[in-house]
Amino acid sequence: MSLRIPRIPGVDFLAAGKQLSYLEIEHSDNAHDAAVIPSPIAVLSGGTGPTVLLIAGTHGDEYEGQILLQELIRSIDPDELTGRLIVLPALNIAAVREGRRVASVDGVNLNRALPGNAGGGPAEQIASIVAEDLIPLADFVMDIHSGGIASEYVPSAFVYPGPTQELWAEKTAAVAAFNVPYSVVVKPMLKSGSISGAADRAGVPMISTELGGRGTVSLWILDRARKGLRSLLGHWGLLTGGPSPERSAVRWVELTSRSPVNSTMAGLFEPTVELGQCVTAGDIVARVHSVEELDRPPKEFFAPIDGVVAIVRHPAPVNVGTTLVNIAVDHGTNHPEGNYVTS
Numbered sequence: 343m344s345l346r347i348p349r350i351p352g353v354d355f356l357a358a359g360k361q362l363s364y365l366e367i368e369h370s371d372n373a374h375d376a377a378v379i380p381s382p383i384a385v386l387s388g389g390t391g392p393t394v395l396l397i398a399g400t401h402g403d404e405y406e407g408q409i410l411l412q413e414l415i416r417s418i419d420p421d422e423l424t425g426r427l428i429v430l431p432a433l434n435i436a437a438v439r440e441g442r443r444v445a446s447v448d449g450v451n452l453n454r455a456l457p458g459n460a461g462g463g464p465a466e467q468i469a470s471i472v473a474e475d476l477i478p479l480a481d482f483v484m485d486i487h488s489g490g491i492a493s494e495y496v497p498s499a500f501v502y503p504g505p506t507q508e509l510w511a512e513k514t515a516a517v518a519a520f521n522v523p524y525s526v527v528v529k530p531m532l533k534s535g536s537i538s539g540a541a542d543r544a545g546v547p548m549i550s551t552e553l554g555g556r557g558t559v560s561l562w563i564l565d566r567a568r569k570g571l572r573s574l575l576g577h578w579g580l581l582t583g584g585p586s587p588e589r590s591a592v593r594w595v596e597l598t599s600r601s602p603v604n605s606t607m608a609g610l611f612e613p614t615v616e617l618g619q620c621v622t623a624g625d626i627v628a629r630v631h632s633v634e635e636l637d638r639p640p641k642e643f644f645a646p647i648d649g650v651v652a653i654v655r656h657p658a659p660v661n662v663g664t665t666l667v668n669i670a671v672d673h674g675t676n677h678p679e680g681n682y683v684t685s
């Protein structure tokens with residue numbers, strides 16, 4: 343193997359079996375006097391087949407992935423694997439401990455911080471390890487997100503289109519194997535510094551997810567994603583048994599620059615549509631109520647395009663500029679193609 347082998351204490355990436363250790367993120371302040379914030383990592387190896395990198399906890403208030411990956415680490419016997427599984431279930435550990443999107447130690451959004459900086463703050467160090475050490479080792483990557491405290495998504499795989507015909511084909515096949523009800527496509531320029539962008543640049547097939555949200559966990563989404571994760575690992579050739587034969591059609595939707603409906607008033611948000619509902623341009627999708635102006639009627643907000651309600655804001659208090667809902671273009675069961683692939 344010509345790749346640089348990451349130096350992570352307690353992990354021999356070439357050894358067989360199950361190894362549990364920590365990334366040692368250097369940081370010292372009043373709350374972290376040990377000078378290191380440990381982010382858990384598991385490496386399970388059963389053969390010379392593909393390497394799959396699985397990540398959750400990139401944002402600390404997104405819980406489905408954290409639970410699924412902890413479960414996976416405990417339940418998989420390395421002998422079941424044809425290759426190597428690298429699992430980071432609580433990647434931005436300082437944010438995970440706080441149950442917040444970003445950690446108060448640095449306030450950095452880890453999913454905008456790649457390729458990071460080995461000499462920087464906690465999120466920049468983690469970003470550097472992911473971009474420089476772990477993605478180059480991987481044949482496939484998955485980063486499991488959900489809507490967090492601030493929003494709820496239709497339960498979905500989440501992918502950037504392209505960047506090449508080959509990578510796009512790998513991603514759409516992975517989405518089909520993961521088999522949650524939706525797949526959301528978004529243009530990569532919206533996500534500078536993301537793990538998905540780094541995988542695209544490295545030429546490694548990757549899918550992300552948005553599994554619900556609202557700062558909690560949905561039983562049925564968790565169950566669907568648990569089955570989907572096993573099926574995906576089978577599809578990628580890491581777990582014997584192959585992908586699940588029980589698949590239903592995935593509905594493809596696309597977030598564009600016209601998708602967000604932003605509030606132009608501070609107050610209390612009332613959604614007038616349900617997640618997953620089809621709407622027509624001009625339909626009322628939200629109202630915002632004034633808290634203090636008793637004679638002021640609520641302000642109404644309208645769908646900018648025909649489509650599917652793909653994201654709904656969760657906490658009711660909003661400000662000017664808060665995104666209330668996102669309306670995604672509906673592609674039905676056919677994944678978008680052609681003009682998405684840039685070469």
Ligand SMILES: [Zn+2]
Nearest residue numbers: 401404487488
């Ligand atoms: Zn997230």
